[in-house]
Amino acid sequence: MPAIDLPIPEAWHDLAHQKGMTIIARVQDRYHLALACGTCGRPSKHKISALRACQPQCPHCLEAQWRAAAEQAGLEYLRRDPEDMMYAWYRAPCGHEVRRQPDRMRQIGAGRNGLRCETCHAAREAAEAESCGWVLIGSDPEGDANYRLYQHGCGHQQRIARGNLQTGRFSCGCCGECWSAAPSWLYLLRLHLPGHGPVVKLGYSRNPQSRMRHQLGMTAELGCALVVSIPMATGHDALKMEKRLHRKLRRRYPEAVLPREAIARHLNLVSEIYDAALEPVIRTELERIARTPAS
Template structure:
């Protein structure tokens, strides 16, 4: 405590701002205030009391806890090096360092959060499924790219979306698509008006082709009906072109105009009326049977 008078205008100012003036402390410039809301005490300068709204740190901490909870996090403590940041625990159990302002925006539903540790694990698993190892961020600073190492030892920048879909090759050991193994495929889509259509094509990864390229709406019913492995992309393309030519010649009524599926399937041609599905599948069955009788080695 510090000896001296408690001036009446100090007492009135403290009352008006939600505090009780307890005493003078430390020196002539500081006083001890007690929060009327929670009962905790804080030391403030007289100039702060008279010219500003004093802060109850206990109430402020409670607000941080409440805001973090509304944002789906747990408030742990303030950052030791920057008063604008706090340390929070995410639902996954990892600790996050985030600005308090960002936590308030999260609590209001304006933005979300991402755990960098979990995100790195997700991206590492994506790479491992394709025989690559995640090394870290892109050395050129592009946020859409990562640096990976292939099982052959080659290091390469790859867009993350391409690592997810498999639509890329190793720059050292990967063959170009005309020589690489490929597949013919048949897909079924159900348009918004209930019309069933069939798509015939070729791809090194038909599942990826369906989910990451062709289907523009997640709610569009779609199925991969059949795939036929081919020895190379050039062989798949050659056979696919022959099939399309035959289908257009024999069943011109089944060739759908692009406006029928624009905005839901990301192609402009080679989509047919669903009544042609048995014929397309029979053609693929015949191609598959011939391939079994005369297998081609894969490169």
């Protein structure tokens, strides 16, 4: 900020001091001043009219407050949004960047509001669709927030309510396949999570091979391998058995469940991952399920 050689009336100095600031110089044009903050001592540019009308806000102190509020909420403050100064960018616990209003941090820190990472959420929705043999194309062309546009394995695209996709209450308008009534698989994957070591993932899918390749965001260094897959008569059975098995594992082996933060940095999912020590236990469970006739 190059200084401009214009006089600074004594009354302005008094006014600035009353507001906890010190005038350094006139800058930019005849409407602006550089003020030093009485708290942090750092300079910032302000309009002369703003000094007269209100309490000038030191941007450095404001940023420090935002940083502290973000930390309280479990996020890392990164920077102001250059497009809109009312917003800032933060690093979420999952590792993704999210854009929020700083006020939101105070609400999250106080537990009045949750943080939903858009990147993680989109990945979760895509994985959800893939588990039943569909691909998430995008938002609903008719604009209903409860619906999405999906494409079936047969190539047909249709709108489906997300709730119905989750429960299998729909069928393909072209080939007629109802995912929840069609054959599916329970599977166990083994992979290497950087910073943790070998882990296993238990899930269900219409096509475990494709799920592994496309939907989990698994890169080569994760060394992903399909350990075992168990055919299930229907998608509904697969979903039911998977949920039951996760409940059992969480209850009996809580120490083997990987924390969300450890997973989301590397994979497009937030749960269903266990330490590799649990692999023999899960294999035994899956073999038992495979031997049990479908009810």
